[in-house]
Amino acid sequence: MAHQTPDLIVSRRYLRLDCLCLLLLMLSACSSSDQIEQQSRTVASASQTVLMALDAWAAGAAPTAYTVDTLQSIGKTLADTGAQIRSAETSEPTEQASLTKAVNDLSVAVTRAEAGLQADDRLKVQDAQQDLRLASRALATAYAKYFAPKP
Amino acid sequence: MKKLLEISLGVVTSVGGFLEVGSMATAAQAGAMFGFQLIWAVVLGTVCIIFLVEMSGRFAAVSHHTISDGIRERFGFNVFLWPLLAALLVNFLVLSAEIGGVAIALELATGIGFQWWALPVALLAWLLLWKGTFGVIEKGVSFLGLVTLCFVVGAVMLRPDWTAVARGAVPSLPVHDAANYWFMAVSILGASISPYLFMFYSSGAIEDRWDKSYLGANRAIAGLGMTFGGTISIGVLIVAALVLATHGVTQVDDYHQLPLMLIPIFGFWGFVLFVASLAIACFGAALEVGLQQAYLVAQGFGWNWGEDRKPRDDPGFSATYTISLLLAAIPIALGLDPLRLTIFSMALTAASLPLTVVPFLFLLNDKRYVGEHRNGILSNAAVIFIIALGFVLAVVTIPLQIFGGT
Numbered sequence: 001m002a003h004q005t006p007d008l009i010v011s012r013r014y015l016r017l018d019c020l021c022l023l024l025l026m027l028s029a030c031s032s033s034d035q036i037e038q039q040s041r042t043v044a045s046a047s048q049t050v051l052m053a054l055d056a057w058a059a060g061a062a063p064t065a066y067t068v069d070t071l072q073s074i075g076k077t078l079a080d081t082g083a084q085i086r087s088a089e090t091s092e093p094t095e096q097a098s099l100t101k102a103v104n105d106l107s108v109a110v111t112r113a114e115a116g117l118q119a120d121d122r123l124k125v126q127d128a129q130q131d132l133r134l135a136s137r138a139l140a141t142a143y144a145k146y147f148a149p150k151p
Numbered sequence: 152m153k154k155l156l157e158i159s160l161g162v163v164t165s166v167g168g169f170l171e172v173g174s175m176a177t178a179a180q181a182g183a184m185f186g187f188q189l190i191w192a193v194v195l196g197t198v199c200i201i202f203l204v205e206m207s208g209r210f211a212a213v214s215h216h217t218i219s220d221g222i223r224e225r226f227g228f229n230v231f232l233w234p235l236l237a238a239l240l241v242n243f244l245v246l247s248a249e250i251g252g253v254a255i256a257l258e259l260a261t262g263i264g265f266q267w268w269a270l271p272v273a274l275l276a277w278l279l280l281w282k283g284t285f286g287v288i289e290k291g292v293s294f295l296g297l298v299t300l301c302f303v304v305g306a307v308m309l310r311p312d313w314t315a316v317a318r319g320a321v322p323s324l325p326v327h328d329a330a331n332y333w334f335m336a337v338s339i340l341g342a343s344i345s346p347y348l349f350m351f352y353s354s355g356a357i358e359d360r361w362d363k364s365y366l367g368a369n370r371a372i373a374g375l376g377m378t379f380g381g382t383i384s385i386g387v388l389i390v391a392a393l394v395l396a397t398h399g400v401t402q403v404d405d406y407h408q409l410p411l412m413l414i415p416i417f418g419f420w421g422f423v424l425f426v427a428s429l430a431i432a433c434f435g436a437a438l439e440v441g442l443q444q445a446y447l448v449a450q451g452f453g454w455n456w457g458e459d460r461k462p463r464d465d466p467g468f469s470a471t472y473t474i475s476l477l478l479a480a481i482p483i484a485l486g487l488d489p490l491r492l493t494i495f496s497m498a499l500t501a502a503s504l505p506l507t508v509v510p511f512l513f514l515l516n517d518k519r520y521v522g523e524h525r526n527g528i529l530s531n532a533a534v535i536f537i538i539a540l541g542f543v544l545a546v547v548t549i550p551l552q553i554f555g556g557t
Contacts, residue, residue, distance in 0.1 A: 041401065041402065042402055042404075044399060044401075045399065045400050045401045045402040046402075046405075048398055048399035048400045049400050049405070049407075049408050049411065051398075052398050052400060052411045052414075052415075053407070053411065056411065056414045056415075056422075059418070060418075060419060061414045061418045061419045061421065061422060062410070062414060062419070062422055063262075063422070065261075065262030066259055066262070066407070066410070066422070068262075069258070069262065069407060070405075070407035070408075073405050073407050074405065074407070077404075077405065
């Protein structure tokens with residue numbers, strides 16, 4: 001114990017450095033996964049908000065100005081969160097791409113719904129609602145695949 | 152008969168004045184994210200505020216001093232400076248959030264951005280304080296605030312599982328999002344145990360010229376008024392849990408989401424009721440917090456004070472609420488998100504509690520002030536518990552703000 005060769009000391013130092021790197025890598029991987037989980041939930045909640053607002057508008061229970069403002073505000077949230085999901089470093093790029101696509105589809109549908117509201121075009125809004133529902137389902141599937149246990 | 156009328160009036164004003172942007176936003180967020188699980192935080196906060204409000208009223212009625220007066224006189228100005236600065240800072244944030252709440256309501260109603268409403272709202276509040284009397288401020292706005300009872304009606308109409316609601320009143324550990332859960336609990340406690348509430352109450356007791364004959368009324372108003380007020384907050388939480396969470400809206404981080412709570416229950420009237428509730432509750436709170444800033448400074452420096460006096464008779468007092476309202480409107484006029492500001496200010500309110508509550512232990516046990524009406528074992532135990540809770544909240548608020556803040 002008292003007589004360690006310089007090689008042994010160096011190799012132990014490398015081992016510690018490796019462990020530290022591994023720990024940092026694990027922490028960053030963990031935080032990136034947590035980040036994607038959190039952002040996916042934000043997107044899911046935001047898309048349901050849009051659907052609720054559009055349902056209320058269609059039933060004549062919410063004014064157009066309020067519904068447009070809601071869609072604009074939630075649209076920004078979707079765009080920001082989508083960008084964060086896209087830029088997050090992950091070990092599952094395929095699943096990440098599916099999530100990103102679902103968020104993009106949601107953003108497009110929200111923009112279409114907003115245009116329909118501004119033009120007072122009920123048909124366009126209904127189409128956009130349909131697309132929103134489909135994109136929400138796609139998001140749920142992509143989320144489940146991302147967090148499914150891997151072999 | 153006259154006393155009974157006064158008690159009823161006091162209870163009604165407490166109920167109407169209880170809900171403000173902080174309790175509304177925190178209860179909505181908690182209900183959407185954790186269902187009924189955080190009802191215990193509202194219950195705990197309400198029990199604490201009942202004790203503090205009762206003590207503030209008793210202190211004012213017996214000693215004819217407000218709490219701020221008492222702290223300055225009993226401990227000297229140097230000691231009073233710390234709670235004064237803490238309360239001024241927290242009140243400033245709360246006042247800004249309340250102005251933001253009214254501005255949001257006006258944006259929802261008109262479609263014109265909330266930033267544009269901040270200064271007109273501050274101006275209207277100032278005009279009412281400048282021209283109005285304490286009675287108008289206290290009773291007028293609080294009566295209108297009864298519109299917030301729509302949340303209780305909504306909660307009953309949704310027919311919740313009352314056993315699950317009762318289970319939520321018992322503290323439990325989170326099953327997911329632990330940091331968010333505790334941050335929400337801290338924010339709810341901050342929204343419920345607001346120092347401005349009990350300090351304003353003691354100043355109000357002096358404005359209304361309370362004496363020892365009001366001790367019974369004080370107990371009834373504190374107990375019943377705050378209990379009914381807490382019930383409205385629970386109503387908001389139940390509605391958020393049963394409407395937002397069941398529709399998949401689990402994160403309330405955009406104020407546009409809030410009206411959606413009442414629309415599925417009342418249709419278009421739900422939108423109207425929400426906007427009216429938010430506007431009136433926040434406007435009432437803005438008036439009270441603006442006045443409280445003036446009470447604090449005027450009482451702290453020994454100036455003339457009183458909402459029933461003409462502004463020329465108490466220039467320092469009037470100047471303080473004028474400046475407070477103007478300064479508090481600026482962050483909202485610059486576009487600071489009122490919802491984020493609200494949640495942040497509620498957490499900070501919780502953290503500042505020890506500074507404002509510790510003096511209760513001395514003042515309410517000092518014979519020179521309260522004579523035979525000193526605290527009993529129960530009241531002292533409650534104060535010690537609130538102080539301990541305040542210290543815990545002060546320690547955990549900042550880490551939770553970082554890890555769990557929205």
